[in-house]
Amino acid sequence: MMSGTERPRLTVARSPRPRYTAPMDRRLQEAAKANEGWALGLLKGFCRIPSVSAQRRGIREASDFLVMAFRDLGLRVRRVRCGGNPAVIAESPPVPGGRSILFYNHYDVQPPDPLDEWSSPPFDPAIRGGRLFARGAADDKGDFVARVAAVHAYRKAGIPLPVQVKFFVEGEEEIGSPTLESVARRLSRWLQADLCIWESASRSDDGRPHIELGCKGILHGELVCRGAKTDLHSSRGVIVPSPLWRLVWALASIKGRDERIAIRGFRDRLRPVTAAERALAASFRPDAGGAAKRLGIGRFLLGLSGARLAERLFFEPAVNLNGLSGGYQGPGSKTVLPREARAKFDIRLVPDLEPAEIARLLRRHLDRHGFRDVRLEDLHGYPAARTAPDHPFVRLAAEAGTEAFGRPALIQPTMAGSGPMHVFARRMPCIGIGVGFGGSRIHAPDESIHVADLHRGTRHVLGVIERLARHGRNP
Amino acid sequence: MMSGTERPRLTVARSPRPRYTAPMDRRLQEAAKANEGWALGLLKGFCRIPSVSAQRRGIREASDFLVMAFRDLGLRVRRVRCGGNPAVIAESPPVPGGRSILFYNHYDVQPPDPLDEWSSPPFDPAIRGGRLFARGAADDKGDFVARVAAVHAYRKAGIPLPVQVKFFVEGEEEIGSPTLESVARRLSRWLQADLCIWESASRSDDGRPHIELGCKGILHGELVCRGAKTDLHSSRGVIVPSPLWRLVWALASIKGRDERIAIRGFRDRLRPVTAAERALAASFRPDAGGAAKRLGIGRFLLGLSGARLAERLFFEPAVNLNGLSGGYQGPGSKTVLPREARAKFDIRLVPDLEPAEIARLLRRHLDRHGFRDVRLEDLHGYPAARTAPDHPFVRLAAEAGTEAFGRPALIQPTMAGSGPMHVFARRMPCIGIGVGFGGSRIHAPDESIHVADLHRGTRHVLGVIERLARHGRNP
Numbered sequence: 001m002m003s004g005t006e007r008p009r010l011t012v013a014r015s016p017r018p019r020y021t022a023p024m025d026r027r028l029q030e031a032a033k034a035n036e037g038w039a040l041g042l043l044k045g046f047c048r049i050p051s052v053s054a055q056r057r058g059i060r061e062a063s064d065f066l067v068m069a070f071r072d073l074g075l076r077v078r079r080v081r082c083g084g085n086p087a088v089i090a091e092s093p094p095v096p097g098g099r100s101i102l103f104y105n106h107y108d109v110q111p112p113d114p115l116d117e118w119s120s121p122p123f124d125p126a127i128r129g130g131r132l133f134a135r136g137a138a139d140d141k142g143d144f145v146a147r148v149a150a151v152h153a154y155r156k157a158g159i160p161l162p163v164q165v166k167f168f169v170e171g172e173e174e175i176g177s178p179t180l181e182s183v184a185r186r187l188s189r190w191l192q193a194d195l196c197i198w199e200s201a202s203r204s205d206d207g208r209p210h211i212e213l214g215c216k217g218i219l220h221g222e223l224v225c226r227g228a229k230t231d232l233h234s235s236r237g238v239i240v241p242s243p244l245w246r247l248v249w250a251l252a253s254i255k256g257r258d259e260r261i262a263i264r265g266f267r268d269r270l271r272p273v274t275a276a277e278r279a280l281a282a283s284f285r286p287d288a289g290g291a292a293k294r295l296g297i298g299r300f301l302l303g304l305s306g307a308r309l310a311e312r313l314f315f316e317p318a319v320n321l322n323g324l325s326g327g328y329q330g331p332g333s334k335t336v337l338p339r340e341a342r343a344k345f346d347i348r349l350v351p352d353l354e355p356a357e358i359a360r361l362l363r364r365h366l367d368r369h370g371f372r373d374v375r376l377e378d379l380h381g382y383p384a385a386r387t388a389p390d391h392p393f394v395r396l397a398a399e400a401g402t403e404a405f406g407r408p409a410l411i412q413p414t415m416a417g418s419g420p421m422h423v424f425a426r427r428m429p430c431i432g433i434g435v436g437f438g439g440s441r442i443h444a445p446d447e448s449i450h451v452a453d454l455h456r457g458t459r460h461v462l463g464v465i466e467r468l469a470r471h472g473r474n475p
Numbered sequence: 476m477m478s479g480t481e482r483p484r485l486t487v488a489r490s491p492r493p494r495y496t497a498p499m500d501r502r503l504q505e506a507a508k509a510n511e512g513w514a515l516g517l518l519k520g521f522c523r524i525p526s527v528s529a530q531r532r533g534i535r536e537a538s539d540f541l542v543m544a545f546r547d548l549g550l551r552v553r554r555v556r557c558g559g560n561p562a563v564i565a566e567s568p569p570v571p572g573g574r575s576i577l578f579y580n581h582y583d584v585q586p587p588d589p590l591d592e593w594s595s596p597p598f599d600p601a602i603r604g605g606r607l608f609a610r611g612a613a614d615d616k617g618d619f620v621a622r623v624a625a626v627h628a629y630r631k632a633g634i635p636l637p638v639q640v641k642f643f644v645e646g647e648e649e650i651g652s653p654t655l656e657s658v659a660r661r662l663s664r665w666l667q668a669d670l671c672i673w674e675s676a677s678r679s680d681d682g683r684p685h686i687e688l689g690c691k692g693i694l695h696g697e698l699v700c701r702g703a704k705t706d707l708h709s710s711r712g713v714i715v716p717s718p719l720w721r722l723v724w725a726l727a728s729i730k731g732r733d734e735r736i737a738i739r740g741f742r743d744r745l746r747p748v749t750a751a752e753r754a755l756a757a758s759f760r761p762d763a764g765g766a767a768k769r770l771g772i773g774r775f776l777l778g779l780s781g782a783r784l785a786e787r788l789f790f791e792p793a794v795n796l797n798g799l800s801g802g803y804q805g806p807g808s809k810t811v812l813p814r815e816a817r818a819k820f821d822i823r824l825v826p827d828l829e830p831a832e833i834a835r836l837l838r839r840h841l842d843r844h845g846f847r848d849v850r851l852e853d854l855h856g857y858p859a860a861r862t863a864p865d866h867p868f869v870r871l872a873a874e875a876g877t878e879a880f881g882r883p884a885l886i887q888p889t890m891a892g893s894g895p896m897h898v899f900a901r902r903m904p905c906i907g908i909g910v911g912f913g914g915s916r917i918h919a920p921d922e923s924i925h926v927a928d929l930h931r932g933t934r935h936v937l938g939v940i941e942r943l944a945r946h947g948r949n950p
Contacts, residue, residue, distance in 0.1 A: 054807030111809055117705070175807050216710070220808040229771030230592070233918040234821055235691070235892035237795035239775045239788050244796035244818075245730065252727035255720065257845070296704030300714045313714050320712035321719035322811050327798035328819060332529030332650050333695040333853070334586055335821050335893075336797050336918055343719075344803060346709055346810050370732070378808070417710035418810075443708040443811055 024403075024459075024466055031157035032149065032462060036455050039149035040132070042069065043454065044125040046107075046141045047134035053108035053175045059085045062107040066090075066169055073151050075167070080187060084179035085171030089190065092151070092165050099468045100164035102193035104424060105144040106173030109136040110443045117445035131448040138436035140199040142449045144169065146435050146457035147197070153462060162469030166193055170420075176220050176380045177420040184423045195393050195431065195468060196424045197461070200415060202436030203453065209401035209460065212432030213280075213394065214386030214414030215421040216317075217349030219358050221379040223250060225341045231327075232337040240337060244326045247341040250371045254362075255319050259301055263365045266317070266358070271351040273315045276389045277413040284310035284410070313416045318348040347381075348418060355381035385425035386414055396471060397431045400463025404456050433460055499878075499934075499941055506632035507624065507937060511930050514624035515607070517544065518929060519600040521582075521616045522609035528583035528650045534560045537582040541565075541644055548626050550642070555662060559654035560646030564665065567626070567640045574943050575639040577668035579899060580619040581648030584611040585918045592920035608923040613915035615674040617924045619644065621910050621932035622672070628937060637944030641668055645895075651695050651855045652895040659898045670868050670906065670943060671899045672936070675890060677911030678928065684876035684935060687907030688755075688869060689861030689889030690896040691792075692824030694833050696854040698725060700816045706802075709810040719801045722816040725846045729837075730794050734776055738840045741792070741833070746826040748790045751864045752888040759785035759885070788891045793823040822856075823893060830856035860900035861889055871946060872906045875938025879931050908935055 051062035063079060063086050070077040070090035077090040085108065094100065112122035112135045120126040125134035132142075147167070154161050168191070172178055184191060201210040225243035232240060255261050273281075288305030292298065304312055326341030328334035347358060359379050366374050387394065394411060401409035412432075421430050435457035441447050526537035538554060538561050545552040545565035552565040560583065569575065587597035587610045595601040600609035607617075622642070629636050643666070645655055659666060676685040700718035707715060730736050748756075763780030767773065775784055801816030803809035822833060834854050841849050862869065869886060876884035887907075896905050910932035916922050 054805065054809060110811075111803065111805060113803070113805070114706070174810075218810070220810075227772065230916065231589070231919045232770070233892060234795040234797055235823060235890070238791050238793035238823060238891065239779065239784060240770060241772055241776055242796060244799055245726075247799070248723050248726045248796070249732045251720075251723045257724045295707070295715060297702065297716055301716055304714065309714060316713050318713035320709040320810070320812060321717060321723070321802065322709055322809055323802035323804045323813065324719055324722070324799040324816060325804040327796065328586070328588070329798045329800040329817075330529065330586060330588070333819060333821065334529060334797055334918070335649075335693070335695075335795075336585075337795060338798065341799060342804075344808060346808065348710060348713060415710070416713065417708060441705065441707075443809070444706045 024462060025157070025159060027157040028153055028159060028462060032153040032455070032458055035149055035153055035156055038152070039145055039454060039458060040451060042148065043132065043137070043142060043145040046145065047125045047136050048123055050112070050123045051108050051136070051171070052111050053085060053172055054111050059108070059171055063088050063171060066107060069148060070167065073148065074155065080183050082179045082182035082186060087168060087170040087183050089169070089187065090167040092161050094164045095162060098163050099195070099471065100166065100193040101465065101468055102166045102168060102191065102196045102424070102428070103147045104196055104430070105140055105147070105167070105169045105199050106171065107141070107144070107169050108171045108174045109139065109141070110174050114445060119446055127451065130452065131450050133446055133448040135447055137447050137449045138202065138440035139442035139447065140434065142435040142454055143199045143457065146454055147461050149458040150461035150465060153458070161465070163465055165465070166190070173420065176218065177382060178380055180420050180423055191424070191427055193428055196428050197464060198419065198421055198430045198432035199434060200417070200419065200436070201412070201432040201434040202438065202440055203405060204410065205438050207405055207407040209405040209407070209409045209433065210412050211394065211398050211401055211409050212412045212415045213389060215384060215419035216414065216417060217353060217355060217382050217384035217422070218418035219347040219349060219355040219379065219381035221345055221359070222377045223247060223343040223345065224375040224377050225250070225373065227337070227339050229339060231339050234335040234337045237337045242337055243341040244338060246371070246374065247326065247343055250366060250369070250374045251321070251343060253369045253371070254365065261317065261319055263361050264368070265361045269353050269357070270317070277315070278311065280389055280411050280413040281310045281314050282307045284412070286310055314412070314414050315350060317350050317353060320346050320348065322346055349381070349384050351384045351386060354383050382420050383422050384414070385421035385430065387425060387429045387431060389413065391429045393429050393431060396467045397433060397464055400467055401433060401460050403463050404459035433457070433464070499937060500632070500634060502632040503628055503634060503937060507628040507930070507933055510624055510628055510631055513627070514620055514929060514933060515926060517623065518607065518612070518617060518620040519609070521620065522600045522611050523598055525587070525598045526583050526611070526646070527586050528560060528647050529586050534583070534646055538563050538646060541582060544623060545642065548623065549630060555658055557654045557657035557661060562643060562645040562658050564644070564662065565642040567636050569639045570637060573638050574670070574946065575641065575668040576940060576943055577641040577643060577666065577671045577899070577903070578622045579671055580615055580622070580642070580644045580674050581646065582616070582644050583646045583649045584614065585649050589920060594921055602926065605927065606923040606925050608921055610922055612922050612924045613677065613911035614917035614922065615909065617910040617929055618674045618932065621929055622936050624933040625936035625940060628933070636940070638940055640940070641665070648895065651693065652857060653855055655895050655898055666899070666902055668903055671903050672939060673894065673896060673905050673907035674909060675892070675894065675911070676887070676907040676909040677913065677915055678880060679885065680913050682880055682882040684880040684882070684884045684908065685887050686869065686873050686876055686884050687887045687890045688864060690859060690894035691889060691892060692828060692830060692857050692859035692897070693893035694822040694824060694830040694854065694856035696820060696834070697852045698722060698818045698820065699850040699852050700725065700848065702812070702814050704814060706814050707812040709812045712812045715812060717812055718816040719813060721846070721849065722801065722818055725841060725844070725849045726796070726818060728844045728846070729840065736792065736794055738836050739843070740836045744828050744832065745792070752790070753786065755864055755886050755888040756785045756789050757782045759887070761785055789887070789889050790825060792825050792828060795821050795823065797821055824856070824859050826859045826861060829858050857895050858897050859889070860896035860905065862900060862904045862906060864888065866904045868904050868906060871942045872908060872939055875942055876908060876935050878938050879935035908932070908939070
């Protein structure tokens with residue numbers, strides 16, 4: 001997911017009251033239990049594939065792996081591509097008079113660097129202290145395997161699937177899903193389902209599963225400054241414009257030390273947060289001091305804590321710098337006036353910030369502030385999406401989570417991170433559940449999950465399927 | 476040298492009137508001519524050694540090469556070291572009642588990167604269109620070989636050296652000469668001479684040799700910002716401080732878009748430029764439009780041209796960014812909140828800006844502006860130095876240059892670049908002459924010199940030695 005871990009640790013405030021309670025079929029429970037070793041093996045095999053979309057590695061291998069896994073489940077499988085990395089889709093037969101559920105996942109992962117900060121190689125899964133360490137373990141090969149393991153449990157238990165399941169696994173999520181809209185257009189009819197289970201949610205430190213009802217949108221890009229046509233000796237810096245200084249000034253014009261985004265028109269477009277959403281945020285009570293300490297920072301931005309911190313995390317847009325580069329970065333010093341400087345950035349979008357509109361506002365901002373020479377490159381992204389907290393399926397997913405994890409689920413109005421949920425959310429309610437935890441370090445070195453959460457996550461998916469089947473019969 | 480090429484092209488305004496005119500001994504001229512092939516071969520051999528001090532490469536090999544070359548000249552040679560790369564020193568016997576001349580050079584060179592921008596490998600010297608391309612060809616192995624070739628001509632012609640020559644060749648100039656002061660203290664008596672010939676000056680496009688009377692000082696360092704103790708997912712950027720943003724804001728506080736250095740106290744310490752220095756600067760008439768076009772920039776900073784541009788180049792300090800780094804710099808995008816950001820910088824110092832004092836002012840500036848968390852690392856440097864334009868040896872060097880290059884020499888009050896001249900300038904007058912040209916691209920890919928300038932430079936050195944001998948006899 002393009003969401004995040006290392007989130008502030010969360011403690012309990014309120015919890016949903018269960019409604020669709022009913023014990024899971026014993027055979028199903030036993031089959032899931034018996035399958036745990038198989039599921040872990042599948043996950044390790046999947047994590048061994050370095051499917052880094054940004055670096056165009058392991059894409060074919062990963063999609064082949066999926067085709068194989070889906071055939072093994074007895075599903076009908078297809079590869080669909082619209083110019084980018086293929087999406088792999090699979091489905092079970094429709095259940096007459098029954099519901100359908102669509103699982104969204106992605107098989108691509110983030111680049112593993114910096115490599116020297118991994119305790120074990122990122123693509124050689126290792127188990128230490130009950131945790132599985134590998135790039136993709138949490139984001140989101142673990143989530144995917146929990147879904148496959150749930151479907152596999154029916155097969156193993158000899159119980160027919162009570163709902164139709166559909167898998168949509170794309171290979172470009174970590175690079176902003178550039179061809180997802182085209183793929184979705186082509187699959188428009190196939191994509192219909194009653195409920196979409198999204199990737200990504202993780203549990204809090206005290207074991208409460210999170211149910212996520214949305215994703216932020218995102219705009220990726222690079223600011224590029226050029227100076228003289230070659231690198232020069234830095235003694236020229238007194239008379240020749242420096243692209244590094246231009247970049248610094250352009251960036252400083254976008255966001256100041258008060259953390260306010262200075263792009264004119266940006267904040268006017270923010271949709272007000274609803275009371276229901278704010279109430280959900282209020283149920284999060286981040287242990288700001290403890291979390292800041294674990295992160296090695298003095299305090300969170302603007303000194304926020306408690307519900308105000310949770311609100312900022314869920315509801316505020318952000319302009320993030322992902323990478324700065326330009327000039328000499330080797331050992332020692334080099335007195336060079338470099339010819340180019342770059343800043344990779346992402347802007348986290350909330351409803352109703354449309355990426356194309358934000359890109360336009362950013363360009364206008366730069367022009368207005370005297371930075372016509374600063375180029376915007378590689379702009380791409382998608383808008384935010386949210387499912388209404390009062391949708392009946394929200395309670396359904398929360399109940400299943402409460403049962404699977406043995407602790408009351410917490411409903412998050414949105415992820416802090418981004419995902420192309422909007423493509424799905426305009427067709428059906430989307431609900432994020434997952435197998436990560438607060439320390440999963442997704443996108444970072446030593447990404448990991450607790451192996452036990454993989455199995456809890458499998459039971460969570462089973463619970464959702466079971467409840468959806470009953471819900472179908474008794475609407 | 477830590478000075479620069481790609482300087483604005485210069486045209487003639489005034490020229491010094493020759494005084495110590497006297498034809499050079501014919502045997503000497505013929506020996507120098509006969510030696511040209513030998514000198515070029517020596518330079519190619521020297522340039523083949525990748526003596527990059529910043530990367531600790533080729534240091535032993537280069538100092539061995541020098542020892543060999545000096546022995547071949549019949550000089551007494553020693554290696555001197557005070558913890559850093561050794562300096563290689565050599566000398567001829569004193570001339571009773573005669574003068575002495577000290578040649579300053581360095582055998583280290585700048586890192587050759589970016590390698591893919593070289594037309595031929597940087598350490599495999601290549602001759603194209605009468606030019607020798609190699610890292611170090613101009614800065615400053617070419618200057619050094621011109622001096623060796625001059626001394627060699629006396630040997631070849633069977634004429635005793637009319638002055639004592641001393642060579643001081645250090646191996647740390649390109650990393651800021653960190654142990655030069657200690658070496659100089661140890662060699663305090665040896666370092667006495669009547670005149671020091673500095674590395675580095677080059678000729679203008681119309682063939683006029685430059686005589687440089689000073690060097691700027693320099694303060695190198697890095698600004699380092701740290702955030703959380705590991706890289707995080709960038710969705711956390713809305714609540715976790717970003718070291719990349721901190722770096723941007725800290726840098727923007729140091730210098731604004733108006734190019735004014737905002738460090739309090741910085742400008743108070745500038746020594747006023749003398750009338751004589753300003754007059755020399757006024758004799759430079761940079762072709763600002765043409766030079767800017769060749770560099771691929773619209774115009775020079777602040778739109779300057781003419782004498783104002785030359786004055787800024789010679790007399791203004793500068794804060795330069797040499798490299799920015801932090802986060803993901805690979806292909807595509809990575810939504811990471813990096814844990815560290817760095818900016819390598821150099822500050823070009825004019826008299827009387829002392830590096831230690833400037834470092835203190837910079838630290839105080841950061842503290843005052845709320846950047847106590849921003850660290851200053853790897854600070855080192857040295858002050859500026861200037862020789863008075865009215866010293867009689869200045870005219871001597873200019874005359875010799877006029878004769879050697881066949882065009883009137885131009886006297887530059889200082890280099891725009893830096894060098895540890897202050898160590899020498901407090902003991903004797905220092906005068907910079909050299910074999911580079913306006914397009915030598917020192918510190919950059921495709922560094923080169925015109926081979927003919929190597930030989931003109933040799934004659935320039937011969938002329939200085941001859942004149943100094945006569946000057947000695949007729950003070």
